[in-house]
Amino acid sequence: MLNIVLFGPPGAGKGTQSQKLIARYNLVHLSTGDLLRSQITQGTELGLRAKKLMDEGLLVPDEVVIGMIESQLANNTTAAGFIFDGFPRTVPQAQSLDELTQRYDTGVSCMIALEVAEEELVKRLLERGKTSGRPDDQDEAKIRRRVNVYNTETAQVAGYYAEQQKFHALNGIGAIEEIFTQICDIIDQKQVAPSISDGQQAADEVKA
Template identity: 40%
Template sequence: MRAVLVGPPGAGKGTQAQILAEELTIPKVSTGDIFRANVSGGTELGKKAKEFMDRGDLVPDEVTNAMVKDRLAQEDTAGGFLLDGFPRNVPQAETLKGMLADLGTSLDVVLELKVDEEEVVKRLSGRRSCPECGRVYHVEYDAPKVEGECDNEGAELYQREDDREETIRHRLKVYREQTAPLVEFYEAEGLLATISATGPVAEVTARAKAAIDEKR
């Protein structure tokens, strides 16, 4: 299964990608997570990405595409993958198509998660993330067992730099202008499946699985 998740910031792409990747036994490839790991590790790639991420802008395509190309050349993604956060504009989608063609393959499905903007602002302003295992929580909707600590290993949860309300609004604008056109692009390719991402996490997962199964 080669699948892509598309949706605005806070739609629950990361949350669903984690669950779906486990259930489908394919690796999850999240460009946002890879960038954040590089920023906290102080790598060259992290230095290039940080200012764009903190502003809520897209990291330049040449940087992002090269990073994804490396990741998709690794062995564990040869049998399938779930992309979360990539592609994020039409040129990235064209690049991905070319990369996969070079590997002799193509996408099976693009799952669009739909949710309204006010809900997104609520979700992102309450999000807390684990620096160790990458799990995301929400202070109200999906709280950890002990406040401020990850259920998995007890690491102290943090709030993302780009989860301030002003930056959230800017990320939504970037989504509308640059990422939303992907919906038509993938519709034309016959790959698009759209589901509502509102409601409990488990319900969204069930909708996602049904939509993926239909496209298989």
């Protein structure tokens, strides 16, 4: 199973690249932002709680996000793989994701990070805010706060995956197709690790 963590600050282009990767590799898109906005649209208690935090540029609590991800994994057990967009955002979330995927005899194949300078991110998000209708895309102070949250908390996740030799960084500025080609090159060259069950079976055979 191919499981990709697509990483980067808000405005880095993760959404655009996610859609192209889904089409090419037949992956299930797991965007915590989309899941939360769906809850907001439905007016659920979770949605109202999340909206207040998101409007302030803050992260939603781990237990809420992890619960949504686990539900999606359980409902898509026959999928070719997943692309995680906006998750994990913290090291504890990354550790929880490893635990979750292991329950389904799989794991994270690679993490690809799109790197973009802050001023370019602010420019992109303010432009997006003209059509997105999202309050956090229309206020420069909130945008910079979101980027700061990413830099001080979320970026630490890169180190977590680097220790597992799964981290790959790309310049997020350039033509969409060029960036997409670079991402695909990384994925195509990445040997997907064997499942936990396969590894255990091999170990048992050696012991025997």
